[in-house]
Amino acid sequence: MRKDKIDLDEFEKEDMNGVSPMERREFLKIGLAITGIFAGGTLLSAVSTMSRVFASADEYAEKYPYKPHYSMVMRQDRCIDCERCMEACIVTNDVPDYGYRTTILQKDSPDAIGQKREFIPVLCNQCNNPPCVRACPTKATYKDKKNGIVMMEYKKCIGCKTCVVACPYNARYFNEEKHAIDKCNFCVDTRLSKGEKLTACAAACPAGVRIFGDLSDTGSEVYRLIHQIERPVWVMRPEVGAKPNVFYMKG
Amino acid sequence: MPNELKTAKVSDIVKDVTRSFDSDVASNWYSNLLELLSGGKSYYVLLIITAVIVFAASFTTLNALNIGYRHAYNVTREIPWGILISTYIFFVVTSTGLCIVSSIGHVFGVKDFMPIAKRAVFMSIVTITVGFTVIFFEIENPFRMALYNVISPGLTSNIWWMGTLYGAYMVFMIIEYIFLLLNMHSIAMYAGLAGLLSGLAAHSNLGAIFGMLHAREFWYGPYLPIYFIVSALASGCAAIIIFTYLGYKINNEKMDKPMERAMEVVSKLGALMVAVLIFFNVWKIITGFVGGAGKQEALTAMFAGPYAFNFWFFEVMLGMLLPFALFLYSKGKNIPMMFLASVLMTVGIFIMRYDLVVIGQVVPSYHELGVNEYKGLLQYRPSFYEIMVVVAGVGITALSFMVGERVFKGHKSEIH
Numbered sequence: 045m046r047k048d049k050i051d052l053d054e055f056e057k058e059d060m061n062g063v064s065p066m067e068r069r070e071f072l073k074i075g076l077a078i079t080g081i082f083a084g085g086t087l088l089s090a091v092s093t094m095s096r097v098f099a100s101a102d103e104y105a106e107k108y109p110y111k112p113h114y115s116m117v118m119r120q121d122r123c124i125d126c127e128r129c130m131e132a133c134i135v136t137n138d139v140p141d142y143g144y145r146t147t148i149l150q151k152d153s154p155d156a157i158g159q160k161r162e163f164i165p166v167l168c169n170q171c172n173n174p175p176c177v178r179a180c181p182t183k184a185t186y187k188d189k190k191n192g193i194v195m196m197e198y199k200k201c202i203g204c205k206t207c208v209v210a211c212p213y214n215a216r217y218f219n220e221e222k223h224a225i226d227k228c229n230f231c232v233d234t235r236l237s238k239g240e241k242l243t244a245c246a247a248a249c250p251a252g253v254r255i256f257g258d259l260s261d262t263g264s265e266v267y268r269l270i271h272q273i274e275r276p277v278w279v280m281r282p283e284v285g286a287k288p289n290v291f292y293m294k295g
Numbered sequence: 296m297p298n299e300l301k302t303a304k305v306s307d308i309v310k311d312v313t314r315s316f317d318s319d320v321a322s323n324w325y326s327n328l329l330e331l332l333s334g335g336k337s338y339y340v341l342l343i344i345t346a347v348i349v350f351a352a353s354f355t356t357l358n359a360l361n362i363g364y365r366h367a368y369n370v371t372r373e374i375p376w377g378i379l380i381s382t383y384i385f386f387v388v389t390s391t392g393l394c395i396v397s398s399i400g401h402v403f404g405v406k407d408f409m410p411i412a413k414r415a416v417f418m419s420i421v422t423i424t425v426g427f428t429v430i431f432f433e434i435e436n437p438f439r440m441a442l443y444n445v446i447s448p449g450l451t452s453n454i455w456w457m458g459t460l461y462g463a464y465m466v467f468m469i470i471e472y473i474f475l476l477l478n479m480h481s482i483a484m485y486a487g488l489a490g491l492l493s494g495l496a497a498h499s500n501l502g503a504i505f506g507m508l509h510a511r512e513f514w515y516g517p518y519l520p521i522y523f524i525v526s527a528l529a530s531g532c533a534a535i536i537i538f539t540y541l542g543y544k545i546n547n548e549k550m551d552k553p554m555e556r557a558m559e560v561v562s563k564l565g566a567l568m569v570a571v572l573i574f575f576n577v578w579k580i581i582t583g584f585v586g587g588a589g590k591q592e593a594l595t596a597m598f599a600g601p602y603a604f605n606f607w608f609f610e611v612m613l614g615m616l617l618p619f620a621l622f623l624y625s626k627g628k629n630i631p632m633m634f635l636a637s638v639l640m641t642v643g644i645f646i647m648r649y650d651l652v653v654i655g656q657v658v659p660s661y662h663e664l665g666v667n668e669y670k671g672l673l674q675y676r677p678s679f680y681e682i683m684v685v686v687a688g689v690g691i692t693a694l695s696f697m698v699g700e701r702v703f704k705g706h707k708s709e710i711h
Contacts, residue, residue: 142365143372149666164666175510181455182443200443203435205375206454212510214660217372220365223436280664283587284510 110192112258114170114230114289116243117269117277121294122251123148123163132248136234143217145228146245165253167245168215168228169280169288170194176207176216184224192289193232198224212284230256259289269293338545338697345694352687356432359680364435367680371673374656378677379433381648382685384501385530386426386692387461388523388648389641391498392531393419394468396561398491401475402484410557411535414706416472416487418538421695423465429688453504460497464490476703498523505655512590513655518579525571530644532565533618533637538696540634545697546705550630559627562636566622569640573615589658596672597654605650614643 125148133139133146146167153160174194177187184200185207187193201224208216208225219226230236231243240247246256257266270277270291277293359367370377397415400408431437440458449455467490474483502523505514536558543550550558583594597606621636659669677685700706 149661149664149668151664151666164664166661175508178451179454179504179508181449181452181458182440183447183449184443200439200447201436202440202443204440204454205370205435206452206504208372208375209656210508210510212660214373218365218375218435220363281510281660286510 108260109172110188110190111260112191113260114191114193114236115257115259115266115270115291116167116230116246116289117255117266117291117293118165119253119255119269119294120164120292121162123165123253124251125150125163126250128248128250129165129245129254132244133228136231136244137228138221139226140219140221143219143226145215145226164292165245166213166215166280167290168194168211169213169286169290170228170230172287172289173285175210175212175284175286179206179210181206185227188232191232193230194227195229195232196225196227198222198226201225212281212286213288266291335547338701342694342697345690345697349687349690349694352683352690355680355683356687359432359684367678369676369678369681371675373659373673374653374675376652376656377675378649378652378681379429379684381652382645382688383426383430383433384652385645385648386422386429386688387498387501388527388644389530389534390419390422390426391464391494391524392527392529393422393534394464394487394490394494394531395528396531396535396564398487400557401480402487402491407553407556407560410554411539411561413472413475413703414538414542415531415535416468416475417699417703417706418534418696420465420468420472421692421699422534423461423468425688425692425695427461427465428691429684432684453500453507457497457500457504460493460500464493464497467493495524498527505651510660511655512587513583513593513658514651518575522575522579525568525575526644526647529565529568529572529640532561532568533640533644535561536565536630536633536637537641540630540637541696542700542705545700548705555628555630558630558633562622562625562627562633565637565640566619569615569619569622573619576610576615588663592658592662592672593654596657597650600672601674602650602654605646609643609646610650612643613639614647615640618643 127148130144130146130148133144137145139145146165149164149166151162151164153162170193172192174185174187177185177194180186181204182200182202184197184202186195186197188195203218203224205218205225208218216225216227218224231240231245235242235244235247242256243254246254255265255269257264259266259270261267262271275293275295277291279288279291281288364370368377368379393415397408397412397419399405400410401412434440444455444458448459467486471483471486471490474480474486499520502520505511506516506519509515539554539558580594580598583590596602618636618640621632621639625632625636627633653675657672657674659673661669
């Protein structure tokens with residue numbers, strides 16, 4: 045179907061009254077797509093967010109295979125690198141000084157106008173298609189059937205470190221005290237199972253960067269942040285196809 | 296009735312086995328052991344030096360267990376696989392190669408390959424054992440592996456398949472060797488066939504461990520499982536020429552006509568496999584340079600970056616071009632020249648494994664994000680302890696080879 049061209053000469057005023065809602069939406073979409081492309085190489089445009097962030101949402105019979113489907117949205121531009129999330133994680137989960145479950149990366153853009161440095165918090169992405177789980181020879185790491193968290197059963201870990209190499213997000217390290225690979229598990233053993241609603245890092249964040257919640261709950265904040273089209277939402281390294289459950293956005 | 300038949304057969308075999316043990320074989324081993332104690336002077340000097348090296352290296356290695364791998368080894372969170380993984384690969388590749396090349400003769404009946412079989416099977420058992428020894432010092436909890444591989448198998452994991460199949464392979468090869476010693480060739484042949492099949496499956500799974508890591512562009516794809524089989528054949532040919540040549544030196548014997556012929560065909564197969572390796576490498580590089588940024592970065596590191604010397608000097612010159620030229624020039628007749636070609640090739644292939652493992656990890660996970668932490672390539676240098684594990688592995692191989700030559704009297708075979 046061919047759309048009619050807008051003939052500006054026919055307009056009495058050069059305002060938007062003469063532009064149909066359809067055309068307006070098309071125009072906005074182009075704008076959003078361009079924003080998405082320019083915002084970074086690994087970024088996905090937020091036009092129709094859900095179908096894009098999962099790259100192939102249709103593969104799932106239901107949109108979110110787990111109940112609750114735990115997820116985290118990083119409101120990246122709010123991060124000020126105070127590292128309280130890292131401290132809270134270390135204290136809560138007994139993380140040794142030679143390792144980390146979550147950290148904050150720094151990115152400098154010298155050519156940017158105004159602010160030239162941004163902070164990017166990272167942790168295990170609790171992927172729906174986790175490369176680490178497939179590679180484990182003893183099922184020491186597995187996807188929890190109920191909540192989708194990528195778990196460790198420490199006593200089964202042989203320490204071959206294949207999962208460490210397999211992980212696209214550098215989320216795993218060998219813990220000497222546990223004699224096993226250790227990783228973020230959204231504080232399921234230390235907090236969630238004890239009735240807490242947030243992970244230690246999310247609870248400690250003073251700037252509201254880490255929004256934690258249940259994606260399968262349409263009333264949750266993570267659901268609302270991802271199911272909107274005003275602001276771009278993206279995931280890290282979508283090309284790997286791991287289908288992560290940690291999302292990033294600005295604004 | 297069938298049951299009776301079966302028992303009759305089994306008892307026959309048992310009788311055969313015990314008879315052989317009773318008579319020649321057992322007494323042969325005994326006399327050979329005595330002979331070992333009255334060997335030549337230079338042989339002894341070498342044997343003692345190797346034993347001392349093995350002892351020192353093993354002692355250091357055990358110390359690494361004590362102080363913890365995190366302190367003893369230079370592997371990190373970002374590069375968790377280092378020279379021990381590549382050395383493990385080197386040894387099991389050599390073992391698989393020895394098994395494949397020797398099977399051409401005693402499994403598939405190609406006469407020209409038969410004289411090399413016994414020594415090759417013996418050394419394939421030695422090298423797989425050394426491979427397992429090296430990985431024992433790499434894996435953090437090897438004892439858990441023995442338990443949970445069985446009661447909690449991860450069937451989607453290539454590591455699981457590789458470990459299990461290599462375990463079976465080792466058992467089959469030992470059975471094969473025992474029956475070769477007993478001169479019961481039909482049973483040896485079936486064990487050899489089972490060993491060959493499990494070895495091939497195990498080895499391509501070893502390639503697939505890397506080939507199926509889709510977060511690592513440098514490795515990902517069907518290339519590595521196939522390449523591993525080809526490079527095993529190349530390694531196997533080189534190892535056979537090295538061990539056979541040295542074996543005849545140790546025993547101070549001259550090769551007979553069938554053995555010379557065997558060396559000739561092995562060197563020709565080796566040259567062919569090197570040619571295939573060159574072909575594989577050329578296409579890996581050409582396809583890589585039109586791939587993703589991560590792969591290009593890794594290839595550039597190999598080509599013109601910190602691994603350029605490893606690549607051009609060790610992999611290309613020593614590993615491929617020189618051996619290929621020497622194999623051709625020797626025409627399969629000049630055995631010292633073929634020996635030199637094989638030694639160069641083995642050194643080149645050792646570095647090839649190292650580069651394959653390390654370069655696959657030097658591009659950080661968050662490299663393309665452009666963050667300050669991961670702007671450059673990551674670095675890894677093996678630590679003293681890691682090198683000592685490698686030295687111990689090479690030493691044990693040399694020691695077992697030298698002792699084996701004497702105890703099994705130059706692995707003379709009576710295959711007809």
